[in-house]
Amino acid sequence: MDMSLIKEAPATAEPALSEIAVSVRNISKNYGAVEALKDLTLEFPRGQLTSLLGPSGCGKTTLLKIIAGLLEPTSGEVEVNGKPVTGPGPNRAFVFQDFALLPWATVMRNVAFGLELRSINKSKREDIAAKYIKEVGLGGFENSYPHELSGGMRQRVGLARALSVDAKVLLMDEPFSAVDEQTRRKFQEDLLGLVQNENKTFIFVTHSIEEAVYVSDQIAILLPRPSRVSEIIRPSGFRHKDHDQIRRDPEYLDIVDDIWASLRSYVE
Amino acid sequence: MANRSLYLKILSAVIIFGAWEIAGRIPVSYAFPTFLESMAALGNMALDGRLWEAYAETLRPLVVGVAISTVLGIGLGLWIGLSKFFDWLVSPIFIVMQSAPLAALIPLLVMAYGIGLTSKVFVVCIMAMPVIVLNTASAVRHTPESMKEMCKSFLGTRTDMLIKIIIPAASPLIFSGLRLGVSAGFIGAILAELKITPTGVGDIITFSRSIADYPSMYAAIFSIIVLAVLFLNLLERTEKTLFKGHDRGYVSD
Amino acid sequence: MKLFGYNLPGMSSLIIWGLLWELIGQLDVTFFVPPLSEVLATLFEIIGTPAFLKALGETGYAFVVGVFFAVFIGIPVGILMGRSRLLDELLLPWVNVFLSAPLTALVPVLMVLFGFGMKSIIITTTLFAIWIIILNSRAGVKQINRSLVEMAKSFGASPADAFFKIYFWAALPEILGGVRIGVIRAVKGVIIGQLLISIVGFGALFELYSSNFLMAHFWAVLIVLFALAFTIAEFLAYLERRVAYYAAKR
Ligand SMILES: Nc1ncnc2c1ncn2[C@@H]1O[C@H](COP(=O)(O)OP(=O)(O)OP(=O)(O)O)[C@@H](O)[C@H]1O
Numbered sequence: 001m002d003m004s005l006i007k008e009a010p011a012t013a014e015p016a017l018s019e020i021a022v023s024v025r026n027i028s029k030n031y032g033a034v035e036a037l038k039d040l041t042l043e044f045p046r047g048q049l050t051s052l053l054g055p056s057g058c059g060k061t062t063l064l065k066i067i068a069g070l071l072e073p074t075s076g077e078v079e080v081n082g083k084p085v086t087g088p089g090p091n092r093a094f095v096f097q098d099f100a101l102l103p104w105a106t107v108m109r110n111v112a113f114g115l116e117l118r119s120i121n122k123s124k125r126e127d128i129a130a131k132y133i134k135e136v137g138l139g140g141f142e143n144s145y146p147h148e149l150s151g152g153m154r155q156r157v158g159l160a161r162a163l164s165v166d167a168k169v170l171l172m173d174e175p176f177s178a179v180d181e182q183t184r185r186k187f188q189e190d191l192l193g194l195v196q197n198e199n200k201t202f203i204f205v206t207h208s209i210e211e212a213v214y215v216s217d218q219i220a221i222l223l224p225r226p227s228r229v230s231e232i233i234r235p236s237g238f239r240h241k242d243h244d245q246i247r248r249d250p251e252y253l254d255i256v257d258d259i260w261a262s263l264r265s266y267v268e
Numbered sequence: 269m270a271n272r273s274l275y276l277k278i279l280s281a282v283i284i285f286g287a288w289e290i291a292g293r294i295p296v297s298y299a300f301p302t303f304l305e306s307m308a309a310l311g312n313m314a315l316d317g318r319l320w321e322a323y324a325e326t327l328r329p330l331v332v333g334v335a336i337s338t339v340l341g342i343g344l345g346l347w348i349g350l351s352k353f354f355d356w357l358v359s360p361i362f363i364v365m366q367s368a369p370l371a372a373l374i375p376l377l378v379m380a381y382g383i384g385l386t387s388k389v390f391v392v393c394i395m396a397m398p399v400i401v402l403n404t405a406s407a408v409r410h411t412p413e414s415m416k417e418m419c420k421s422f423l424g425t426r427t428d429m430l431i432k433i434i435i436p437a438a439s440p441l442i443f444s445g446l447r448l449g450v451s452a453g454f455i456g457a458i459l460a461e462l463k464i465t466p467t468g469v470g471d472i473i474t475f476s477r478s479i480a481d482y483p484s485m486y487a488a489i490f491s492i493i494v495l496a497v498l499f500l501n502l503l504e505r506t507e508k509t510l511f512k513g514h515d516r517g518y519v520s521d
Numbered sequence: 522m523k524l525f526g527y528n529l530p531g532m533s534s535l536i537i538w539g540l541l542w543e544l545i546g547q548l549d550v551t552f553f554v555p556p557l558s559e560v561l562a563t564l565f566e567i568i569g570t571p572a573f574l575k576a577l578g579e580t581g582y583a584f585v586v587g588v589f590f591a592v593f594i595g596i597p598v599g600i601l602m603g604r605s606r607l608l609d610e611l612l613l614p615w616v617n618v619f620l621s622a623p624l625t626a627l628v629p630v631l632m633v634l635f636g637f638g639m640k641s642i643i644i645t646t647t648l649f650a651i652w653i654i655i656l657n658s659r660a661g662v663k664q665i666n667r668s669l670v671e672m673a674k675s676f677g678a679s680p681a682d683a684f685f686k687i688y689f690w691a692a693l694p695e696i697l698g699g700v701r702i703g704v705i706r707a708v709k710g711v712i713i714g715q716l717l718i719s720i721v722g723f724g725a726l727f728e729l730y731s732s733n734f735l736m737a738h739f740w741a742v743l744i745v746l747f748a749l750a751f752t753i754a755e756f757l758a759y760l761e762r763r764v765a766y767y768a769a770k771r
């Protein structure tokens with residue numbers, strides 16, 4: 001298959017070095033005998049959304065947790081803003097696939113939890129949390145408990161918690177996998193808004209080709225065993241368009257088709 | 269529909285107590301008083317104050333023993349759950365204790381500590397502690413991994429992790445361990461009173477039996493069972509309201 | 522637990538505790554704890570004696586008969602409760618009451634009704650074991666997949682067939698779980714019964730040893746008892762794991 005075609009069509013200039021927020025160099029990760037990642041190198045431009053797309057078990061979560069500092073790579077290094085990562089830090093926030101909310105805490109405390117761990121005083125952190133609770137559309141649910149919320153609402157709590165610590169890099173592990181299709185579409189649109197308004201770097205793991213193409217400035221396709229980046233795609237032609245026009249854009253459709261064509265062999 | 273279940277409960281109580289009454293009237297055995305006789309004896313004992321004195325006596329080793337087991341048991345359980353080495357070193361003892369008939373230790377305890385309160389407290393402790401320790405340890409071990417990672421990624425310290433994540437996440441299971449511990453403690457407390465020295469309710473039971481006052485004996489047994497069941501039910505209710513929704517909210521359900 | 526890269530087996534720390542016991546015994550810290558080696562020597566000495574074998578036999582008999590009744594009454598009652606709503610609502614409160622009741626208090630009643638002998642001990646054993654068996658069998662039947670039941674009906678299974686070929690097997694993992702806990706409770710029940718009635722089995726043996734201050738004998742019998750109880754519990758846990766493989770895939 002002729003990949004050069006797609007790569008040229010949306011090509012923008014390669015981002016300059018200072019615009020790289022996170023860079024991952026020659027990362028390998030072994031779980032005992034399992035080689036989850038091997039010699040993986042990838043750069044994430046500042047202020048943009050990069051998707052990690054690939055079949056199940058190819059090491060997307062592993063990569064994200066290494067960037068977050070939750071896992072140590074077997075070899076290789078990760079830099080955030082030019083500084084090597086040695087553990088979790090205030091410049092990164094994680095949005096968990098299974099939300100990881102505290103069931104015994106209200107929405108307010110959950111959203112403020114990241115700030116609570118940073119010893120910010122109560123009234124101040126609740127002010128900040130309240131702002132983000134509104135921003136993700138949960139105003140009025142401040143005193144509800146997670147079990148009183150729907151899956152989509154819980155996901156927003158996780159998102160608000162990550163936003164409220166004001167980290168420059170947001171790591172999102174399949175954040176929309178637990179919500180229904182309608183909510184998911186709404187979230188995708190909201191996410192596009194967030195990328196535009198907040199000057200943050202988003203790293204986004206997904207299984208869905210359409211979702212990746214819809215929301216991403218850059219898509220890294222990972223192939224399994226041992227995992228490596230097989231190609232990087234930068235859809236750009238439709239980024240400026242109206243959100244509801246994107247799915248009809250011919251470039252969008254082409255990219256979706258091409259990604260499927262290259263991933264298909266790994267499913268069969 | 270809520271009424272149906274209530275009616276059936278009343279009906280089944282009537283059937284059982286009715287059967288007791290009839291069996292007592294036949295009588296199936298000289299040592300089998302009727303339900304009404306037993307209730308009358310219970311009323312008498314409550315009125316002349318014997319029952320309350322007995323309970324004050326019986327509950328003392330129970331309360332002391334359960335309190336010691338709670339503090340010690342939760343402490344040990346947390347430690348076992350947090351430290352691999354301590355787990356390896358100590359859990360086998362409690363695993364064996366959990367399945368072993370610890371009542372067999374009573375004669376030894378009596379020899380070592382005499383027939384006073386100490387021995388009885390010990391009996392309650394050895395009965396109640398294993399389940400508290402093992403439940404706490406397993407609750408700590410099963411703290412959802414993603415919550416711990418969440419705490420780490422938002423820069424929580426080890427103390428934050430213990431106090432803000434692990435203990436609250438483990439508390440429902442710890443609490444149900446406590447409930448089971450209390451239940452075992454009741455068994456121990458009564459066993460101690462029947463086996464070591466008859467005091468409290470155990471004294472009423474033993475004494476009434478020796479003078480063939482069977483209604484009083486049955487009444488005492490009835491009352492201790494009712495007390496234990498009511499108290500354990502209360503604990504269970506508390507558990508349900510206290511930890512409502514705890515097991516949900518962090519999984520995608 | 523890992524030591525120098527080797528995985529230490531689960532219960533291996535008991536060796537350390539055994540050594541500690543030996544040490545305390547050798548140091549003569551207390552009269553009540555003779556050295557483990559002495560206890561083990563005594564164990565081999567008494568294990569073949571008629572008194573010990575008699576106690577073991579009597580306890581084993583009471584235990585087996587008690588568990589037999591608990592299982593063969595408990596499982597059918599539990600299954601019936603799971604099938605019939607009326608029966609369930611009538612019996613469940615009582616099952617729950619007896620599950621949490623301190624059953625030791627009932628032993629004196631059994632003593633006056635059934636005498637100071639084997640019968641009372643057997644009933645005590647059954648009482649300790651039966652309630653959890655009922656409750657678990659009931660839970661097992663309640664969770665049976667409806668489509669499994671409908672499948673059986675659609676193939677024209679008779680009620681007896683449905684009972685033995687569907688309900689029993691589909692509920693087996695829960696039932697076995699109940700039997701395991703029930704048996705562990707029965708071990709405790711049989712000992713409690715013997716302690717309180719104390720003229721048969723190990724109860725009598727304990728009485729004899731403690732009144733003659735035969736510490737090593739006492740500990741030797743305790744070790745045998747605890748080891749037996751632990752073996753039974755582990756064996757049943759193993760059996761339960763054997764059927765658990767399909768528990769998840771029903
Ligand atoms: N804790 C672990 N121990 C051993 N192997 C692991 C562990 N975590 C992940 N793996 C292995 O590493 C590989 C990559 O796992 P990872 O969770 O990163 O995949 P993924 O791309 O996120 O998959 P999915 O899309 O299903 O979430 C898998 O083959 C998995 O079996």
Ligand SMILES: [Mg+2]
Nearest residue numbers: 060061062173
């Ligand atoms: Mg994953």
